[in-house]
Amino acid sequence: MFEKEKITEWFHLYSNDVLNFLIYYTGRGDVEDLVQEVFIKAIRKIRTFNNQSSPKTWLFSIARNLAIDELRKQRRERDKQEKLVNSQVQKLTKSPEDIYGLTETNREIYRGILTLRQNYRDVLILRGIKELSVGETAEVLHWSENKVRVTYNRAIKALGNKLGGSLDE
Amino acid sequence: MNNKLSEKLNAFPKNHQLDQHSKLKIEAHIQEELNSMDSKRIWFGFSEFLKKVTVPISAIAILAIVTLLLATSENINFFQLGGDRNLGGSPNGAGSPIQTEEEERIHALSIDWAKALQVRDGQPRYEIMTDKAKEKFEQEQILRSGENWNFVIGDSSPWVIDYTIKIDDLTAEIGYVSETSEPAYYHSKEILHFVKENDVLLVDEYETIYENHKFDYDELQGILSDLKYGITISIAEQTGLDTESVTIMNDAGIVDGHMVGSISVALPRNAKIEENTIRKIIEEKIQEVSDSRNVIIIKENITIQIESY
Numbered sequence: 001m002f003e004k005e006k007i008t009e010w011f012h013l014y015s016n017d018v019l020n021f022l023i024y025y026t027g028r029g030d031v032e033d034l035v036q037e038v039f040i041k042a043i044r045k046i047r048t049f050n051n052q053s054s055p056k057t058w059l060f061s062i063a064r065n066l067a068i069d070e071l072r073k074q075r076r077e078r079d080k081q082e083k084l085v086n087s088q089v090q091k092l093t094k095s096p097e098d099i100y101g102l103t104e105t106n107r108e109i110y111r112g113i114l115t116l117r118q119n120y121r122d123v124l125i126l127r128g129i130k131e132l133s134v135g136e137t138a139e140v141l142h143w144s145e146n147k148v149r150v151t152y153n154r155a156i157k158a159l160g161n162k163l164g165g166s167l168d169e
Numbered sequence: 170m171n172n173k174l175s176e177k178l179n180a181f182p183k184n185h186q187l188d189q190h191s192k193l194k195i196e197a198h199i200q201e202e203l204n205s206m207d208s209k210r211i212w213f214g215f216s217e218f219l220k221k222v223t224v225p226i227s228a229i230a231i232l233a234i235v236t237l238l239l240a241t242s243e244n245i246n247f248f249q250l251g252g253d254r255n256l257g258g259s260p261n262g263a264g265s266p267i268q269t270e271e272e273e274r275i276h277a278l279s280i281d282w283a284k285a286l287q288v289r290d291g292q293p294r295y296e297i298m299t300d301k302a303k304e305k306f307e308q309e310q311i312l313r314s315g316e317n318w319n320f321v322i323g324d325s326s327p328w329v330i331d332y333t334i335k336i337d338d339l340t341a342e343i344g345y346v347s348e349t350s351e352p353a354y355y356h357s358k359e360i361l362h363f364v365k366e367n368d369v370l371l372v373d374e375y376e377t378i379y380e381n382h383k384f385d386y387d388e389l390q391g392i393l394s395d396l397k398y399g400i401t402i403s404i405a406e407q408t409g410l411d412t413e414s415v416t417i418m419n420d421a422g423i424v425d426g427h428m429v430g431s432i433s434v435a436l437p438r439n440a441k442i443e444e445n446t447i448r449k450i451i452e453e454k455i456q457e458v459s460d461s462r463n464v465i466i467i468k469e470n471i472t473i474q475i476e477s478y
Binding site for chain 2: 004007008011015016017019020023024032035036039040043044065069072076099100101102105106109110117118119124128129130131142143144146147149150151153156157159160163
């Protein structure tokens with residue numbers, strides 16, 4: 001009974017946070033099914049939840065793993081489609097740029113983030129965009145806090161290089 | 170510039186909300202799942218017990234089969250590709266022989282580099298760096314522990330239990346396997362670029378490709394499914410067979426943080442493809458999956474069997 005209440009409460013508290021994280025992480029707008037999957041997975045794994053960590057970071061951690069699997073699946077599907085039909089998959093879904101109406105600069109920054117390696121993307125989206133604390137980011141990624149600090153610093157630098165000083169304008 | 174960029178990231182909008190329809194739909198699914206969990210609860214204790222017993226048994230069984238095959242089989246080739254310059258394996262040295270003195274030196278330096286992480290002492294690394302690399306290292310240590318920096322590197326957990334090294338010209342790729350007390354296993358990969366300064370080989374650039382990627386049974390299932398899919402498509406493309414005729418069976422377990430397993434390919438008798446080509450395809454797919462999944466896979470740990478039907 002306690003677990004039921006817990007999951008329902010978490011859904012009300014964090015479903016929109018998970019939604020926003022998934023939109024930025026997958027680069028897609030139609031992530032409602034993934035949000036649902038996050039909570040279904042959370043129910044199934046509730047016994048592994050360590051009460052000392054925060055439910056929000058635990059849910060983000062599940063969401064991240066699901067998003068990574070989803071991106072791989074998409075890539076496989078795209079490869080398959082291209083091989084079989086020799087045609088490009090049409091883009092049917094809204095992008096984060098469309099959903100949030102990002103400014104031109106933010107669009108450029110977001111596109112820059114997507115070109116970076118995965119651990120940089122992870123830390124920039126969690127720590128940068130989602131504004132999780134160093135401790136929370138460390139929990140989601142199973143890293144040490146030091147590693148979050150160092151990687152965030154490197155990621156920001158890499159993003160800066162990628163944007164080539166266009167932010168100074 | 171960096172602060173400005175951080176501020177801009179913080180200011181990204183994140184106020185999108187689930188619409189009412191999606192919210193109700195998800196809530197209904199959650200409710201359904203919670204109800205079905207109640208009915209499954211009675212079985213939970215027993216299935217958890219079985220899981221705990223079967224995981225170690227299957228790992229031991231796989232290890233035993235691999236050992237037996239290695240000890241008895243003369244006919245099975247274990248990925249022995251000519252010219253492969255993987256020096257890897259563990260520090261105790263499985264893999265192809267080192268070909269030149271320079272490679273031997275790079276291999277030795279890479280072992281020192283990896284061991285430094287194992288004992289969390291950055292000094293041996295620092296001593297084999299160029300000035301450029303030293304500067305980068307110092308900056309990292311300052312970020313880690315402030316202006317009075319020291320040589321402590323890595324984390325107390327997970328800790329490195331094994332590493333593999335591959336050399337390609339002046340580049341070394343180091344794969345680390347780490348463990349926590351849980352135990353849970355994590356894989357990391359680092360690339361070192363060497364230069365010669367006054368005839369002395371030094372590390373000029375080092376970069377982490379991925380760090381502490383969790384390697385568990387979920388990941389293993391994903392790897393097996395990627396391999397099955399990739400190998401099937403590749404063989405079908407090269408032979409003109411339809412994918413239904415290519416039968417792939419693969420199985421694997423986790424032994425000391427490494428993937429250990431087998432891949433078996435069965436093709437119709439009249440399939441026009443050389444056995445070596447199939448082995449090459451499998452080896453390439455293992456490398457591809459290893460790279461895309463961020464998992465260290467030692468090819469010697471995977472046995473291949475090719476059959477006709």
